[in-house]
Amino acid sequence: xxxxxxxxxxxxxxxxxxxxxxxxxxxxxxxxxxxxxxxxxxxxxxxxxxxxxxxxxxxxxxxxxxxxxxxxxxxxxxxxxxxxxxxxxxxxxxxxxxxxxxxxxxxxxxxxxxxxxxxxxxxxxxxxxxxxxxxxxxxxxxxxxxxxxxxxxxxxxxxxxxxxxxxxxxxxxxxxxxxxxxxxxxxxxxxxxxxxxxxxxxxxxxxxxxxxxxxxxxxxxxxxxxxxxxxxxxxxxxxxxxxxxxxxxxxxxxxxxxxxxxxxxxxxxxxxxxxxxxxxxxxxxxxxxxxxxxxxxxxxxxxxxxxxxxxxxxxxxxxxxxxxxxxxxxxxxxxxxxxxxxxxxxxxxxxxxxxxxxxxxxxxxxxxxxxxxxxxxxxxxxxxxxxxxxxxxxxxxxxxxxxxxxxxxxxxxxxxxxxxxxxxxxxxxxxxxxxxxxxxxxxxxxxxxxxxxxxxxxxxxxxxxxxxxxxxxxxxxxxxxxxxxxxxxxxxxxxxxxxxxxxxxxxxxxxxxxxxxxxxxxxxxxxxxxxxxxxxxxxxxxxxxxxxxxxxxxxxxxxxxxxxxxxxxxxxxxxxxxxxxxxxxxxxxxxxxxxxxxxxxxxxxxxxxxxxxxxxxxxxxxxxxxxxxxxxxxxxxxxxxxxxxxxxxxxxxxxxxxxxxxxxxxxxxxxxxxxxxxxxxxxxxxxxxxxxxxxxxxxxxxxxxxxxxxxxxxxxxxxxxxxxxxxxxxxxxxxxxxxxxxxx
Amino acid sequence: xxxxxxxxxxxxxxxxxxxxxxxxxxxxxxxxxxxxxxxxxxxxxxxxxxxxxxxxxxxxxxxxxxxxxxxxxxxxxxxxxxxxxxxxxxxxxxxxxxxxxxxxxxxxxxxxxxxxxxxxxxxxxxxxxxxxxxxxxxxxxxxxxxxxxxxxxxxxxxxxxxxxxxxxxxxxxxxxxxxxxxxxxxxxxxxxxxxxxxxxxxxxxxxxxxxxxxxxxxxxxxxxxxx
Numbered sequence: 020x021x022x023x024x025x026x027x028x029x030x031x032x033x034x035x036x037x038x039x040x041x042x043x044x045x046x047x048x049x050x051x052x053x054x055x056x057x058x059x060x061x062x063x064x065x066x067x068x069x070x071x072x073x074x075x076x077x078x079x080x081x082x083x084x085x086x087x088x089x090x091x092x093x094x095x096x097x098x099x100x101x102x103x104x105x106x107x108x109x110x111x112x113x114x115x116x117x118x119x120x121x122x123x124x125x126x127x128x129x130x131x132x133x134x135x136x137x138x139x140x141x142x143x144x145x146x147x148x149x150x151x152x153x154x155x156x157x158x159x160x161x162x163x164x165x166x167x168x169x170x171x172x173x174x175x176x177x178x179x180x181x182x183x184x185x186x187x188x189x190x191x192x193x194x195x196x197x198x199x200x201x202x203x204x205x206x207x208x209x210x211x212x213x214x215x216x217x218x219x220x221x222x223x224x225x226x227x228x229x230x231x232x233x234x235x236x237x238x239x240x241x242x243x244x245x246x247x248x249x250x251x252x253x254x255x256x257x258x259x260x261x262x263x264x265x266x267x268x269x270x271x272x273x274x275x276x277x278x279x280x281x282x283x284x285x286x287x288x289x290x291x292x293x294x295x296x297x298x299x300x301x302x303x304x305x306x307x308x309x310x311x312x313x314x315x316x317x318x319x320x321x322x323x324x325x326x327x328x329x330x331x332x333x334x335x336x337x338x339x340x341x342x343x344x345x346x347x348x349x350x351x352x353x354x355x356x357x358x359x360x361x362x363x364x365x366x367x368x369x370x371x372x373x374x375x376x377x378x379x380x381x382x383x384x385x386x387x388x389x390x391x392x393x394x395x396x397x398x399x400x401x402x403x404x405x406x407x408x409x410x411x412x413x414x415x416x417x418x419x420x421x422x423x424x425x426x427x428x429x430x431x432x433x434x435x436x437x438x439x440x441x442x443x444x445x446x447x448x449x450x451x452x453x454x455x456x457x458x459x460x461x462x463x464x465x466x467x468x469x470x471x472x473x474x475x476x477x478x479x480x481x482x483x484x485x486x487x488x489x490x491x492x493x494x495x496x497x498x499x500x501x502x503x504x505x506x507x508x509x510x511x512x513x514x515x516x517x518x519x520x521x522x523x524x525x526x527x528x529x530x531x532x533x534x535x536x537x538x539x540x541x542x543x544x545x546x547x548x549x550x551x552x553x554x555x556x557x558x559x560x561x562x563x564x565x566x567x568x569x570x571x572x573x574x575x576x577x578x579x580x581x582x583x584x585x586x587x588x589x590x591x592x593x594x595x596x597x598x599x600x601x602x603x604x605x606x607x608x609x610x611x612x613x614x615x616x617x618x619x620x621x622x623x624x625x626x627x628x629x630x631x632x633x634x635x636x637x638x639x640x641x642x643x644x645x646x647x648x649x650x651x652x653x654x655x656x657x658x659x660x661x662x663x664x665x666x667x668x669x670x671x672x673x674x675x676x677x678x679x680x681x682x683x684x685x686x687x688x689x690x691x692x693x694x695x696x697x698x699x700x701x702x703x704x705x706x707x708x709x710x711x712x713x714x715x716x717x718x719x720x721x722x723x724x725x726x727x728x729x730x731x732x733x734x735x736x737x738x739x740x741x742x743x744x745x746x747x748x749x750x751x752x753x754x755x756x757x758x759x760x761x762x763x
Numbered sequence: 764x765x766x767x768x769x770x771x772x773x774x775x776x777x778x779x780x781x782x783x784x785x786x787x788x789x790x791x792x793x794x795x796x797x798x799x800x801x802x803x804x805x806x807x808x809x810x811x812x813x814x815x816x817x818x819x820x821x822x823x824x825x826x827x828x829x830x831x832x833x834x835x836x837x838x839x840x841x842x843x844x845x846x847x848x849x850x851x852x853x854x855x856x857x858x859x860x861x862x863x864x865x866x867x868x869x870x871x872x873x874x875x876x877x878x879x880x881x882x883x884x885x886x887x888x889x890x891x892x893x894x895x896x897x898x899x900x901x902x903x904x905x906x907x908x909x910x911x912x913x914x915x916x917x918x919x920x921x922x923x924x925x926x927x928x929x930x931x932x933x934x935x936x937x938x939x940x941x942x943x944x945x946x947x948x949x950x951x952x953x954x955x956x957x958x959x960x961x962x963x964x965x966x967x968x969x970x971x972x973x974x975x976x977x978x979x980x981x982x983x984x985x986x987x988x989x990x
Binding site: 180186269447449450453470 | 872963
């Protein structure tokens with residue numbers, strides 16, 4: 020041990036109410052700790068409790084409601100509670116996936132915050148034995164005119180790309196939104212999916228007493244120490260020695276960790292494995308022990324550290340990246356160690372499993388913590404917080420639908436912050452690596468092929484925060500339905516979802532009401548659409564100065580493609596093909612409350628969001644999917660933001676083929692072309708198959724009017740002036756680069 | 764016909780390259796670890812894309828000094844075809860097997876998209892299945908693809924017909940994605956058996972990937988060395 024002035028005197032720190040509060044623990048929670056352990060905790064123990072009982076790790080405000088979600092199904096192998104959800108996709112394979120937020124760090128330090136968000140979610144997937152095959156991300160930024168927005172967009176996008184590109188996973192899709200509600204709290208939700216054999220999935224539940232607990236990966240440093248940033252000043256004068264509290268990612272180490280872990284798993288050495296994410300060593304050790312009804316003993320003298328003089332408190336709470344904890348079969352120790360040495364990574368036995376259900380941590384011969392493991396882990400506190408439901412907004416009564424030209428309005432919408440092309444973003448992500456990308460970003464859902472098969476997987480992330488803000492229940496339903504619809508629109512069978520619930524402070528009843536309403540909506544939709552929730556993450560307290568973000572329950576869906584040769588894309592395929600509108604009401608569309616049109620053209624954000632009829636959604640989607648799989652549709656696109664006009668424009672821009680759409684008598688064009696009625700798809704069909712497709716729609720009792728025909732180089736909406744595809748593309752493609760260059 | 768793919772810590776398109784070689788030739792290539800000092804007898808050596816050693820210090824700089832690179836240089840000198848794609852191109856430049864170097868993209872951003880490439884010479888084992896002046900599609904995915912070389916060497920590359928590919932077309936669906944001098948996308952060594960290129964032909968070899976324009980590069984070299 021080199022001499023170091025960093026070594027802390029072994030003087031016990033007084034546990035004051037201020038120190039307890041600085042650790043985010045409420046007085047009643049602290050009372051509960053004293054009752055549990057029968058004495059005052061020391062500083063390390065206080066840190067461990069704060070790490071395990073915080074909202075992020077314990078789900079204490081949301082657990083009661085998360086339990087109401089449907090989480091099982093014939094294909095579900097493992098639902099919520101593990102590192103990620105596991106779903107059977109046939110042929111002895113499983114898809115393993117999850118979405119997780121990294122909101123706060125990304126606002127403080129956008130590049131590293133976003134990068135480590137991607138790193139964390141990739142680790143969640145490969146901890147379970149899966150090689151990551153796809154990444155997506157849902158990003159929400161503040162208003163474009165807000166002073167920090169451009170800087171945050173540049174940093175977050177570069178960070179997502181910097182990590183995923185180097186690691187070697189294709190980033191195939193996602194969402195980017197701008198809204199002043201995120202000015203002080205951006206959202207970075209990262210999704211990853213991987214593939215594993217169903218007989219080679221690894222879990223975090225430890226089994227067996229007296230087995231070695233092994234530390235793998237990078238060394239532990241002082242980065243990301245939870246709570247320490249606030250608490251340290253009050254109890255430590257040597258604060259100059261603290262590093263900034265945002266974690267720093269190293270995708271190179273993560274790539275080595277991936278290869279080493281997969282090699283290790285194939286060797287049969289692993290009993291249980293858990294990545295060190297939030298609350299690092301503490302959370303991973305407690306979860307492995309608590310799930311397996313075992314105690315864990317850790318000897319911190321063996322933990323590989325980046326710098327000398329780290330205390331037990333710092334080691335237990337460090338969030339240094341690219342680390343794993345594993346319970347090992349003792350007879351395989353040499354073989355396992357050789358694999359990690361080959362990849363140049365740390366491998367250290369740091370403890371063992373016990374049968375006494377205690378979490379015991381020692382350092383330099385001193386017991387630094389001795390706590391009941393179950394109460395830290397799966398028996399952590401749970402709250403039933405009071406909530407108030409929001410009254411649904413009244414329908415818009417005073418909307419004067421004048422005869423403005425729909426083409427002009429379409430151009431304005433396509434050139435807006437929220438509706439413009441995201442090419443600037445996804446071109447910074449390597450979306451082609453691994454050579455299996457069948458549908459690239461820009462479509463309804465991304466599609467990748469499964470190596471060595473004709474099958475594929477489809478992915479989509481969705482939520483419409485303005486709908487959720489107006490009506491959390493309908494907004495929650497809509498997020499699930501749109502995700503299901505996007506997967507259906509490429510021909511995939513929707514399998515299951517992961518949810519990333521981003522909300523404000525749950526201690527405020529109106530925020531809790533948003534959370535409850537959204538979960539109820541998600542639950543209703545997932546049940547009706549046979550679309551279980553298999554993993555997820557809750558991010559609360561997204562508030563600045565008492566202003567909460569719009570409720571943002573992001574849904575990440577995975578679908579199974581039976582044959583990657585039989586999928587649909589949104590680009591028109593040929594001129595002179597009839598265009599059908601599946602699932603339309605008699606007026607084609609009419610719902611303008613909370614629509615993009617209302618916001619962009621009229622500057623209003625009011626009214627109710629479009630309601631979702633889940634039975635209708637399912638019926639229409641099942642027909643569209645069957646028609647795609649039968650090869651009867653040439654192009655398919657789901658309708659969402661911006662309605663029929665934006666949907667048609669996207670199909671035309673993707674292909675360079677125009678379209679001419681009929682005028683509907685007695686209906687206001689703005690409602691027809693910009694209404695956001697749900698459960699609708701646009702599709703084209705060859706003239707040869709036209710009658711057969713109409714017959715199938717009629718037999719299924721689905722209204723599918725022929726609304727126009729493809730062809731030419733213009734898009735003509737009813738009686739509006741035609742607009743050239745070149746003009747549409749210019750409007751669509753220019754906003755983002757101009758904004759980033761400071762020109763808009 | 765046998766080929767070998769060199770794997771460095773941080774290589775990540777090694778699997779894409781191995782899959783492409785296997786699909787096109789019917790034979791799985793050997794994989795050779797960076798710490799090895801010898802390469803089995805093969806007819807083609809490939810340095811794949813990725814972020815070897817995290818691309819720390821400079822792209823390809825550490826990998827160029829890995830133990831295996833001495834063997835790569837010896838085989839290249841003996842006339843064995845060597846293909847370096849993306850990070851492989853960067854490593855070949857850093858190792859002195861090709862002139863010039865790859866700097867940060869002019870945009871200072873990573874770029875992943877399809878570009879158009881003009882076949883500038885068919886006088887190489889890698890390009891003789893293409894037509895002179897033919898325009899092909901090919902994806903790029905890199906942050907450091909901005910090829911730079913001094914004027915004298917550039918003049919020599921042109922005089923000796925050693926520019927293999929240039930970025931072609933206007934910006935929509937084409938164009939120079941990284942600011943490379945003279946829009947250079949790939950170059951040959953003076954013996955014409957070492958090719959370095961930034962684009963990824965291994966990611967465009969079957970219809971499901973959206974096209975097959977990259978396939979003929981592998982067919983050229985595989986057919987020639989099989990003969």
